[in-house]
Amino acid sequence: MFGLDKKHTNLLLLVAALTMLAPFILNPFPEGSGMAQFNAGYPDLMQRFVIFGIFAIGFNILFGLTGYLSFGHAAFLGVGSYAAMWMMKLLTMNVIPAIAVSIVVAGLFSLLVGWISLRRSGIYFSILTLAFAQMSYALAYSVLTPITGGETGLQPKLQDPRILDGALEAGASPRANLFGLEMTSSFEWSVGSWLFTFNVGYYVAAVAMLLSFYMAIRIFNSPFGMMLRAIKSNQQRMNYTGLNSKPYTLAAFVVSGMYAGLAGGLMVAMDTQVGAERMFWTASGEVVLMTILGGAGTLIGPVLGAGMIKYMENIMSKINETILHQWFAFLPDGIENLLVAMVYPFIGKGWHLTLGLIFMLVVIFLPGGLVEGGQRIARLFKRKKPSSDTPDGKTTPAE
């Protein structure tokens, strides 16, 4: 189906099912219960899962396939966001032109940065991309303030021209929409004490993610994708086989830059705000960590890594001491306080510590990232069967 083989069709269908049913899957605990804290099925976080998933999928096309480690991809995300925001300010609050322009602008910017940075390889390439991103950040935060809003960023304002949109009703504020359907609107469905939210913005982003994922599968399985893996494997042999590795790498760079631009455009479409810190080096580092954490060079890994980091950031950081006391309230006071004291450094304001520990544990025990963890578990269950699946090592991208 869709021009994919059976294995990849199944993968795509699985991912499609997971994203479409995410409002259920991410809200497994009933409202009001102690575990409801761990529910992630609210619009903002679901949107972030898929948007950062797109960002990581795109980054993986460059890093996972060619092995070129860009440390400046957040710049493309940021540039895409600014472009989308300006479309919303000047043209229309409809998200389609905003997203389209963000992809194009990020693609052009990545063409420029890639064309220069790809003259070098290895760490020299990484530092060149880092330098471009840091310059973008520093300028956006300071001297480019008239265009970027600087510290306070950009938001749609009432007085923006928006030449395609009619005048706003009195008292209404500009809202991102898809032909009138607002990104912030939601259906809510309550089943027993469960509550599920189906947000328009999320489904728009989810469809974009599925398209991105589908394109990534096609690229992985195409001759182009194989050439990219060949670049990572042996650039010398590549050149002596009559293949020009430069345009291949540049194409991969631009494609991943466009993915970043799409993610940036979607971020603005979901939440109409853009700030310069979106381009800071830590943001570039985050997508590197997402990809490696999930499993670089695999299809689903980057999405898992993105989900893991965003979940930690948004759920773990919100657990405070009071909530801990509620959890352990059934225990005798002494034990309750002891447990709270033991757990507290790792959650709430200590969520960074847990994140750091997870990075270390994953990379020490699961060299292939979360995907390898999944494969090991799968292998445990399959062990009984006769060796139906030959371990294909790294020859084909694992799922």
Add this chain to the structure above:
Amino acid sequence: MSKTNLTRRGLIKTGAVAGAAGLTLPTYLRADGHSGFTNAPTGSTVTLGFNVPQSGPYADEGADELRAYELAVEHLNGGGDGGLMNTFSSKALQGNGILGKKVEYVTGDTQTKSDAARASARSMIEKDGAVMITGGSSSGVAVAVQALCQEAGVIFMAGLTHSNDTTGKDKKANGFRHFFNSYMSGAALAPILANNYGTERKAYHLTADYNWGYTTEEAVRNSTEAMGWETVAAVKTPLTQTDFSSYIAPVLQSGADVLVLNHYGGNMVNSLTNAVQFGLREKQVNGKNFEIVVPLYSRLMAKGAGANVKGIFGSTNWHWSLQDEGSKAFVQSFGTKYGFPPSQAAHTCYVQALLYADAVERAGSFNPCAVGEALSDFQFDGMGNGPTLYRGEDHQCFKDVLVVKGKENPTSEFDLLEIVEITPVSQVTYDASIFGGELGACNPGA
């Protein structure tokens, strides 16, 4: 099912009461077009969202803000000694929660990044059903979250944010700021500086290269130049700068005799430390002692800069050594609970929480439009800053501004600043239109 129940909590509780087989039809939520408002509390509790920096460089400031919020919740629910509720001129609050509903709260981490702050605020609104968001310790975050709250239809009570933009060009109908701003700092400082250092001064500005820095430099320049000072130079420094030596070294050579550091947080701690290291304060220029001025002080910054702050003028929103009844009550209440005096960030956050609760009581509703109306042009006293006005045109509080200087002989690690003068509100008031921006209409959300 009535339309006002269109919130998570509302739905759940109604569902439970109705006991209707546990299944309700999907509800279509739209941002407007309903008579209710976002997250209207229907049960016996109301949830507030405290969105403060818990990681990153301002984590300590955020921790202090959170302490203040927890104290405010305790007082609102009738616990503790009641704190500022006893001295507050409005007596609408009873100590029985807000409108009889027990106050609950959720916390989040802004990381001092606008994206993270908005993510955290959205999760409070979308997941936890918060009806008001408050907190923050930078203007970038405040403006970003304020815009979000406007869109989502909840009230935003800004924490520590000093840029003119928050209630200037980026003001929003759903956003309110108690803290003072750059303009007020300049207006309050200039006369004191003229009194102490004379009117024949040459100032050299180092300015953080972003919006807050620009507005602060402009405010201080305008008000000192009006006093007769000359501005020799103004140099912008990158936010990410940690070592300011190359900016400070040329200061003496320029012939300036005052250095104004328009820096905040880590930037200010480092630039002040560097300036003192260069021995600038021991120098004589133009026959006068060289002086350093820091327009915005906070206790945590003073703590970071240590002995370097001694004798250096600046402005703050509030200081625990104030002797009015309100301040004394707050210091007593906070100090008893936590063992040390509150910072100005803690004070403004505590006051904002109480002001919100009071406005709800007076309005008789959590509806953001009703609350906004109750806060607009609200005059009050007894909150530690003297008589205060929440101006309706830009949702900015107007009150006295403190001019402080670094204390020569501190008795403890909290006793770092002393009050030089309480600049009366009349001197720092400005016309609401000068910063542009449009307040817009209040948005009650769903």
Add this chain to the structure above:
Amino acid sequence: MGILEVKNVGKRFGGLQALGDVNLSVAENTVHAIIGPNGAGKSTLLNVLVGKLIPDTGSVMFDGKSVLGRKPYEINQMGISRVFQTPEIFGDLSVLENMLIPCFAKRDGAFTPNAFIDMFRDREIVERAEQMLEEMNMADARNDNAATMSRGNKRRLEIGMCLAQEPRLLLLDEPTAGMARADTNNTIDLLKQIKDERDITIAIIEHDMHVVFSLAERITVLAQGTPLVEDTPDKIKGHPKVREAYLGESQDAA
């Protein structure tokens, strides 16, 4: 006129004259060996031929066209394939994929961003690659990871990858270096087979006299950057100059 004409090529690295005045003509459909002691300039000459180095003087013509100033991939597309001293293959890819790449390169040229076709559905290419694997006797290993193969098999795969491009000139850089005797003999047999079955010119740089005399039809002896003699194997064997320059050195090395 040979298929490869090297005229007056000189290359200097700082103070070292790596190549003096090299003239070499390789006739079409022959096996031509270039031998010489260490430091004779064999590798430098090879790198000039494939475009990795640009000589200071002289010209290199392949099939009537100059190769100088062209990048390695362009020279490869002209019809020159190179086999490395240590086998250079795509270690992270499967054996079949290793073979697919040269097939794509042959058909689609140096850069074709065909990102939306499934490579395994390109029947023409896959059949060609599988046929090449058959010819190389490695069809059974098609799904193996290339990095896990023995050195002899890697060499075999590398040669197969070069042949898949149907080159007119195959350059081999010490193809049996570091190999066990059995692997060496297998490689010699393979090369003999290639020579017999295809219209191909082979230029081989080799240390191992056994290999050289088993394969070569003409031999050029290089010493100190200049060709000493060029002749048939029989003549070279007894040539006094060669013994002096070559065997003297090789005894030292031993």
Add this chain to the structure above:
Amino acid sequence: MEAIILQILNGLDKGSAYALIALGLTLIFGTLGVVNFAHGALFMIGAFCAVTLSRLLQLSHTVIDDSQTDFLGNPLKVEVPYLYDIFGQSTGDAIIDWAVPISILFAIPVMIAIGVAMERGLIKHFYKRPHADQILVTFGLAIVLQEIIKYYYGANPIPTPAPDAFRGSFDFGAALGFDPNVIIYPYWRLVYFAFAALIIGGVFAFLQFTTFGMVVRAGMADRETVQLLGINIDKRFTLMFGLAAAVAGLAGVMYTPINSPNYHMGMDFLVLSFVVVVVGGMGSLPGAVLAGFLLGILESFASMREVLEFLPGLNQIIIYLVAIIILLTRPRGLMGRKGVMEE
């Protein structure tokens, strides 16, 4: 003229700090081939060695002073350091005053121990792993280390002043015959410069003139060959990691009076130190030092207001702009060796 002399002075000072931090990083790159994102954290831990020692020296017991009151109106509790009890007030104050220089002695063993423990416990398992894995594990470690520091010391910067003897600044202008008060430079920064020069010189001499250094240098050039010679290079590399950690730590200790240390100061320097190392060229010690000074001086010039008037914002990007120009004109940085970290 004065302005230019001043900025050269400044650049040298900044450059010495950059070079010192980059030195340890490039040692680890060069010898072990490891991308160590935790290097900034080592710098930060060094700085907190100074903070810790100064806190230890100020360990106090409380005495109730009835004549003063605290903020709640209770009698003031005055903290009296134990050092006063042992040495008397003036000697006690003098020791506390010299806390930063004294911490050098404290930091060296601590940092070497941390470095060796890190290498043996974690890094050595990552020599054969891809650079991406090294980045993830050392980045994770850096986060963990800084969160631990934050847990105990808070997020606010902690003032750690230099001894009183080094307060104030030296008037170069007067010494060189210019007007006084124009070219001045703080004593402690001069001390830092001298200290950095000493450490850098020491590391070079150590690698140049000792057998240990020779083996390490040979190992940097070709690890396998050295191992074939039967030399246990691993043990030496462990010590090398300890040395690099100590260099980073000492850089941190001496930096504390210049800027009050906080838990994220390592991350602030991390990107910069990578840029310095790469601009200098991977695996080249002299390259790192040269790049440190070059970037320091150019950054100083870019911060002059005469320059900023023509090119506003140049100070924001100068480091990265220079890095791009150098890497495009010199493929392996200023003095990089071929093939190191290029794949």
